[in-house]
Amino acid sequence: MKSFFLFLLFSNLVYSQELPQVTSGTIERIENFQSNFVTSRNIDIWLPDDYSSTKQYNVLYMHDGQMLYDAEQTWNKQAWEVDVVMANLLAENKIQDVIIVGIWNGVETRHFDYFPQKAFEMLTPKQQDSIYNLERSEGVKYFNGKVNSDNYLQFIVKELKPMIDKKYAVYQDKEHTFIAGSSMGGLISMYAICEYPSIFGGAACLSTHWPGVFHVANNPIPKAFYRYLNENLPNPKNHKIYFDFGTETLDAVYEPLQNEVDKIMLKKGYAATNWMTRKFEGENHSELAWQKRLDIPFVFLFGK
Numbered sequence: 001m002k003s004f005f006l007f008l009l010f011s012n013l014v015y016s017q018e019l020p021q022v023t024s025g026t027i028e029r030i031e032n033f034q035s036n037f038v039t040s041r042n043i044d045i046w047l048p049d050d051y052s053s054t055k056q057y058n059v060l061y062m063h064d065g066q067m068l069y070d071a072e073q074t075w076n077k078q079a080w081e082v083d084v085v086m087a088n089l090l091a092e093n094k095i096q097d098v099i100i101v102g103i104w105n106g107v108e109t110r111h112f113d114y115f116p117q118k119a120f121e122m123l124t125p126k127q128q129d130s131i132y133n134l135e136r137s138e139g140v141k142y143f144n145g146k147v148n149s150d151n152y153l154q155f156i157v158k159e160l161k162p163m164i165d166k167k168y169a170v171y172q173d174k175e176h177t178f179i180a181g182s183s184m185g186g187l188i189s190m191y192a193i194c195e196y197p198s199i200f201g202g203a204a205c206l207s208t209h210w211p212g213v214f215h216v217a218n219n220p221i222p223k224a225f226y227r228y229l230n231e232n233l234p235n236p237k238n239h240k241i242y243f244d245f246g247t248e249t250l251d252a253v254y255e256p257l258q259n260e261v262d263k264i265m266l267k268k269g270y271a272a273t274n275w276m277t278r279k280f281e282g283e284n285h286s287e288l289a290w291q292k293r294l295d296i297p298f299v300f301l302f303g304k
Helices: 002-010 082-091 107-114 125-132 149-167 184-195 221-232 249-253 255-267 287-293 295-302
Strands: 026-033 041-047 058-062 098-103 135-137 177-182 202-206 240-246 275-280
Touching (some): 041 082, 058 295, 082 295, 098 149, 107 149, 107 184, 177 184, 177 295, 184 240, 221 255, 249 255, 275 295
Antiparallel strands (some): 026 041
């Protein structure tokens, strides 16, 4: 069981380079987007069927972009099926117009790209060294590089977003710019809205990986996240944040950690209009689970 969780979180498999097949909308790919801040990676932009340059669209930036569409191309034969979820909501007139910018993870760099850097820096040097030396399997460390999420966010904000704003018919203000991900992608989405509250108006953090590593016992990381959130949560008057978790596999350890985060959200003035935390009984830590409930954060962020 443990090896399965580790494989799920840290798989270094090579992903297909073919365009994913979608049942609705179209995918435009930027191959090997070159960055001064992170390793090059593919960017998949999903446009709805009726996309028009005469309209303006919300933008949702999503992490782990190679897992969003077409299960036949993913390492575990699961996908978020974002095109299906989005098309259904648009057809039902439940959400505003939106395009999706899927940012592929860097595979080997995923863990240190997504780990919130300023929270990590709140740990003592001894704690940091201990975490850097943790192994996910014999001879293989969790981190094969230094935490790099500040640079990852600079890549999104300073390089990727300006290109999207220029090329596509999108709103450019924070009220129409959102970010989302699951697991470590949930952490970096939380970090993004805290670090760049003038850029992102909302974040969806599914199955947020509050332990930061695999174990929970004697782990100082969650408390560092709580401290960071307590000091850096954006203004609840003009930001929306969504959290959720399941109860099976890796998600089984999240509830008590999420409960502590929820206390901070309440303390900082968040309420039902701008914050949601949902528990999904019996759901596990997988793309299939996230696919089933993805409509909920989409309506929360983009609802009419």
